[in-house]
Amino acid sequence: MGGMSEETDVRAAPVAARVHLAHAVVQKLADDRGIDLLHLKGPAVLPGLRPEGRHSSDVDVLVRPSHLRSLVTAVESVGFEQRTSFATGSVFAHAANWWHDDWGWVDVHMSWPGVTIDAERAYDVLARDRVVRQIAHRDCPVPNRTAQRLILTLHSARSGGTTDLDHAWTAATPEEQDAVRALATELHAEVALAAGIGELELHRGDPTYLLWRHVTRGGSRFDEWRARLAAATTLRAKAELLTAAMRVNRDHLRMELGHAPTRSDIRARQRLRLRRAAGELTSRVRRS
């Protein structure tokens, strides 16, 4: 008979297996503490909404923002270590991630890129018609099919286009697409949805237009910051962005280096960013 082995062997297990178990771990932590969250992407995706045989390499959950602190305490109580913060995790400052030696990465989202209504209210809307999906033989709440179509399409938009779009949007019936558009309207996510489905030019006057154009078509860091600045609608938001623009992202530097960055690492990166910015400006001047 075959036997059983612990830890050392299973760490060599397929990433997909670890991801399934990690979803279950996070859900158990949520159940025990009354934390509201939804599982997104990967094994949380309902049948037919992603290519067969496609697997995620990390866990994505959307937490009710007012429950974030409880979730952080919960995941860190079982050995997860925070690696990026919400400010530095992405251009949308919407997620942070945690690492566990057994379970790998968990991305905790407080909002979803493209959704612009208040995050707590957005959670209510996305969770309103949630359904239960078994992941690793445990009950996990996931958004319903319409919400998943929207989430995957928005994800495709912010990733510059993915195969998710084929299943989540292109293959949807006109009625299903109408339902997704209605949900996007309720969440004030029309511009992001338009970016995902090739209708962005209909929103040229929107403050977030440049940001989504940058995300979907690419561009320099200078373009990115210009787009982020345009999308920041308050003076305070603009000031925070400008401050962040001057700083080196220590979290990402740590991941690149494989260790906590030293002062000299940060200084070296700062010099690199300045040189890159100067290079971009020079090429911009030459073009103009």
Add this chain to the structure above:
Amino acid sequence: MRYRIADDVAWVSEEDLDGGEEPTAYLTRVPKGPPILLEGSGCVVWLALDEGGTLEEVIATAAAMTGAEPDSISDDVATLVDQLVVIGVVIEE
């Protein structure tokens, strides 16, 4: 005495993952682990335990899954079931 998978266990098999040729199950007690790997016939016994039952029923299910004679695997199945009970992923009631 009946055996079944404990309530706090999460598990996934290669079947769920559209995966490899050898039966493999990955399981853990949530939320603290540790992760456990069951390969080959160990996975077959686990899948039999998923249906629950007495030791004789688990042996019969595992035998049916593998085409083995129940008598030829009964000692090994009993040993593995005992080990799984000791680590808390299977309960006897």
